[in-house]
């Protein structure tokens with residue numbers, strides 16, 4: 313039974329590949345992508361773009377500013393999740409659970425990002441910056457810490473920076489989750505976080 | 519839902535009964551088209567990007583078998599299980615087999631036009647599996663027991679009051695509440711419960727990278743990620759044409775996709791799946807379902823470059839005023855009208871005729887598919903194969919006579935202008951399916967031929 317299934321699967325594979333080989337046209341070269349990056353003021357552009365798509369940017373000098381902000385927007389009952397040790401003062405104590413579902417009552421998550429992209433307000437995050445892949449999605453609100461120097465102009469530069477790095481999971485996040493499926497009325501907070509605030513920190517983070 | 523032979527013009531008649539709704543539909547889509555224009559005009563390199571994307575896709579199509587094998591190898595090395603499905607039935611069986619092997623009877627799904635094409639939901643439901651669509655627009659049409667009417671905006675044909683009624687019926691919201699904010703919040707709560715309790719999640723694939731074996735899924739809502747990161751098994755369905763050669767090519771396509779679709783600079787989430795998270799599985803199903811055949815049709819192979827942005831629909835004067843359901847195919851609009859006849863020329867013979875050939879679709883397409891030219895070519899293939907839709911046969915005989923004789927062309931134009939000026943009802947009659955529910959535009963005072971004759975000497 314299992315054998316038969318495997319056979320029919322490999323048949324489908326051969327069938328598809330043979331049909332594709334028979335029908336694909338003569339080889340055409342892969343073009344080199346040479347698209348110049350605008351010479352723009354990256355912080356301003358990033359801030360402007362992210363604000364337009366519903367995010368918020370705060371310029372700060374260090375983690376003290378972040379801690380003060382977190383205190384100002386949360387209550388004692390709120391569950392705050394982060395693996396950034398400098399924020400331990402405001403992080404909720406929680407027993408480590410291997411189940412991502414255990415994060416479902418997270419009010420606020422604070423994560424770091426590798427870099428941001430000025431043209432679209434996105435930040436690049438890989439799973440080594442996350443305790444769980446689901447964290448930036450399942451939290452009600454999201455704060456991202458970004459070194460103000462870690463900005464690129466556009467997506468070509470972004471992928472140049474990523475290079476051939478290995479990651480199990482990586483994502484660009486640009487603003488809060490949103491939908492306009494009901495008569496094109498924009499609503500923030502579809503299934504992911506309801507808000508996204510980025511701290512652009514000018515002092516080097518380690 | 520998918521029954522006997524249907525006809526675009528007839529189905530458009532149904533949609534056109536409510537003129538106010540048609541106007542609203544038309545204006546909403548045009549507004550999205552304008553948002554696209556605004557976003558595009560910000561980028562001086564837009565045309566270069568389109569050209570580059572088109573050439574990357576040319577390369578993909580010319581080496582597709584090689585890239586598919588490379589992708590498979592790399593994905594397997596990353597710990598992803600790869601399946602191949604020659605057609606829709608095989609795809610649906612693989613999904614069913616995976617769910618059975620895990621004893622799973624409930625699955626959450628994010629947007630995947632391929633699964634619409636395969637009628638996966640129906641097939642699974644017939645086998646006792648419950649599927650919940652998690653994209654808000656898709657959830658809405660699922661509750662309404664309708665197919666999506668647009669590939670990016672599944673319920674663009676629905677008024678908020680209708681959605682309020684559906685939510686009242688199925689999710690217990692107060693009767694008469696049609697506030698988008700409130701309804702979205704209700705769906706958020708309802709679907710959060712679903713995400714937390716489903717062990718299987720199915721997503722589509724926007725791009726699959728041959729060089730790395732990773733695949734990218736783009737959403738604004740975050741539903742694909744919520745499903746995939748909470749499930750034990752993540753199934754990703756992709757057509758063979760979703761392959762791109764290198765990771766850095768994503769830079770080109772991600773810049774084009776959402777600007778073309780909605781005018782946003784990028785989707786909120788562009789997630790790159792490379793390895794399953796610990797203790798879980800990722801399965802990719804690579805589906806042909808007619809694509810390799812289309813690859814062999816020289817005139818139509820470019821349709822496989824499509825990245826499903828929906829821009830050709832938003833700009834199409836016929837789509838905007840006839841609605842997605844009139845195309846009676848999972849993918850509607852101009853691109854659907856090129857893809858469908860490849861699958862069944864007889865059933866979809868009417869679709870390439872549902873166009874004015876104005877070329878607006880080709881102008882906005884981010885991968886430069888010659889959409890309107892392909893529509894025109896399909897008409898000829900369909901007629902040659904004897905599948906012309908009945909209503910169009912007589913009119914087309916006349917047209918081919920007119921177009922093949924310059925004298926008749928000029929006469930036809932003059933006579934046409936005469937008729938439209940003095941007897942527009944004769945054009946706007948039942949024999950002419952095109953002009954149902956349409957008032958003819960005012961005819962120009964002189965034709966191009968007359969104008970040219972008068973002016974070329976000057």
Ligand code: SF4
Pocket residue numbers: 778823824825826827828829830831853879882883884885886887889
């Ligand atoms: S054919 Fe072009 S414009 Fe239409 S959906 Fe595909 S990529 Fe977009």
